[in-house]
Amino acid sequence: MGEVVPGLVSAVVVNWNGGEYLRACLSSLKAQTYPDLECVLVDNASTDGSADLVEREFPWVRVVRNARNRGYASAMNRGIREGRGEFILALNFDVVLAPEFVARLVEALRAFSRAGSASGRLYRADSPALLDSAGHEAYRPRLFRNRGYMEPDSPLFQVGTEVFGAPGAAALYRREMLEDVALDGEYFDEDLFAFFEDVDLDWRARLRGWTSVYVPEAVGWHERGGTGRRRNDLVEELNFANRVLVVMKNDSPSRLARNLPAFLLTLALKAAELALARPRVLARAAARILRLAPRILEKRRKVQAGRRVGERAVEIWFRPLPYRRYLRRQLARWGGRKGRRGARRPGRRSPE
Numbered sequence: 059m060g061e062v063v064p065g066l067v068s069a070v071v072v073n074w075n076g077g078e079y080l081r082a083c084l085s086s087l088k089a090q091t092y093p094d095l096e097c098v099l100v101d102n103a104s105t106d107g108s109a110d111l112v113e114r115e116f117p118w119v120r121v122v123r124n125a126r127n128r129g130y131a132s133a134m135n136r137g138i139r140e141g142r143g144e145f146i147l148a149l150n151f152d153v154v155l156a157p158e159f160v161a162r163l164v165e166a167l168r169a170f171s172r173a174g175s176a177s178g179r180l181y182r183a184d185s186p187a188l189l190d191s192a193g194h195e196a197y198r199p200r201l202f203r204n205r206g207y208m209e210p211d212s213p214l215f216q217v218g219t220e221v222f223g224a225p226g227a228a229a230l231y232r233r234e235m236l237e238d239v240a241l242d243g244e245y246f247d248e249d250l251f252a253f254f255e256d257v258d259l260d261w262r263a264r265l266r267g268w269t270s271v272y273v274p275e276a277v278g279w280h281e282r283g284g285t286g287r288r289r290n291d292l293v294e295e296l297n298f299a300n301r302v303l304v305v306m307k308n309d310s311p312s313r314l315a316r317n318l319p320a321f322l323l324t325l326a327l328k329a330a331e332l333a334l335a336r337p338r339v340l341a342r343a344a345a346r347i348l349r350l351a352p353r354i355l356e357k358r359r360k361v362q363a364g365r366r367v368g369e370r371a372v373e374i375w376f377r378p379l380p381y382r383r384y385l386r387r388q389l390a391r392w393g394g395r396k397g398r399r400g401a402r403r404p405g406r407r408s409p410e
Contacts, residue, residue: 060142062233067160068141069097069149071119072133076151077108079281083151084116086278092160098122098140100133129251131244134226138236138245146236148256150227152281154183162276163230166218174235174268175260177224178276179215187211190280193221193272194260197379199320200305202257205272221272222375223260228278235268241357247307249350249357253293254300261308264372265365291339298328298343303350307358310369313376320379327388334392 069087073080087097097119101109103126113121122140124133138146145164149155163176180190191204192215204225206215224230236245239262246255260270302325305314314321332340 062144063094063142064144066094066096066143067092067145067147067164067230068138068143069095069147069160070134070137070141071097071099071149071151072102072130072137073099073104073108073112073151074102074127075104075106075108077104077106077111079152080108080112081115082154083149084112084119086153086155086157086159087149088116088118089157090155090160091157092164094143095160096120096141096143098137100124100137100140102127102129102133129248131246131250131252131255132248134246134255135244135248138233144233146231146233148226148229148231150280152183153180153228154279154281155228156277159228159276159278160230162273166271166273166276167230167232170269170271172267172269173271174232174238174263175224175270176230176273176276177221177270178228178272178278179211179274180225180228180278180280181211182208183279183281186279189215190282191225191227192274193219193270194223194225194257196222196257196376198317198376199324199379200301200309200314200317200376201324201379201384202254202301216274218274219272221270223257223263223270226256226259227280229256235263235266238268239263239266241360247357249353250300250303251296253296254304258300258304258307261304261372262361264375265308265361265367267366267371291336291342294332294336294339295343295346298332298340299346299350301325302347303354306351307354308361310373313369313373317376324379324384331388331392 099112099119099121101121101123103124109121109123112119134148147160159178163178166176167173177193179192182188182190187210189206189209189211192206194202195205196202205221247258329340
């Protein structure tokens with residue numbers, strides 16, 4: 059990274075075989091009204107020619123190539139280091155932004171000096187009447203979700219507010235915050251590879267006294283076809299293991315103890331789901347947790363030594379879980395898996 063340029067936004071797009079989506083994503087970046095914008099695309103050894111496509115059709119985008127797929131967290135870290143901006147826009151390649159998206163988020167970060175991140179109102183591209191995310195929210199059983207996910211837009215989501223954190227699909231980060239919370243030069247935890255790396259960053263930022271703002275005027279559309287739909291075995295393994303690792307790394311022992319029964323219940327339900335549908339994935343997730351636990355505990359020591367706020371300042375962002383809705387969704391997933399096991403095409407995967 060060279061000298062940081064004040065006011066500049068560095069958009070970082072991590073690509074892995076995203077050719078189907080990149081044109082729309084990068085065209086929406088080019089159309090942004092915010093004048094000081096650069097784009098770094100980090101390619102994770104794509105095999106579909108998408109990196110070449112970007113170099114050919116979008117010469118203003120700087121393409122950086124990894125020799126192998128190093129995971130989302132590592133690639134995003136490389137993009138942040140390659141960028142020169144005061145602000146970093148983390149952007150999934152299957153997101154399309156309205157022209158004022160970046161300008162609105164920059165305005166919000168400039169208005170709140172302790173806001174380390176900002177997120178906008180993302181809609182589902184395949185169902186534009188439904189929301190994809192309106193910031194991150196956290197629940198006491200140590201569950202995390204996109205606020206408003208699969209809900210119709212409503213006045214609740216048309217008002218700006220502080221939220222737990224920013225979904226990494228389209229999040230604007232203040233570089234000052236990223237440098238403040240980095241561990242051994244890593245902004246996103248590369249041990250996580252992918253999934254939950256944005257929640258981990260949210261939590262670490264909270265422990266350092268940073269806040270996050272939701273800006274409804276910043277609008278975008280998330281396809282969830284390139285980066286979120288492929289619920290393959292690796293995705294399931296990472297989602298299960300990384301939730302445990304992020305809690306292990308960031309949580310307060312006393313606060314976790316108070317919520318331990320609920321945490322274990324939700325963990326057991328997810329484990330049962332995997333045991334029924336993908337038992338080998340559950341075994342691999344457990345092995346991943348055991349393998350990474352010593353490194354995560356060492357990182358925990360550094361995170362907790364550097365915290366600036368008390369337990370309550372973070373715990374107030376963990377809301378009660380709506381158990382009825384949660385259990386309905388869990389049962390629906392189990393039913394869907396059972397139906398797929400009996401389907402004529404057992405290899406077909408559906409979004410969850």
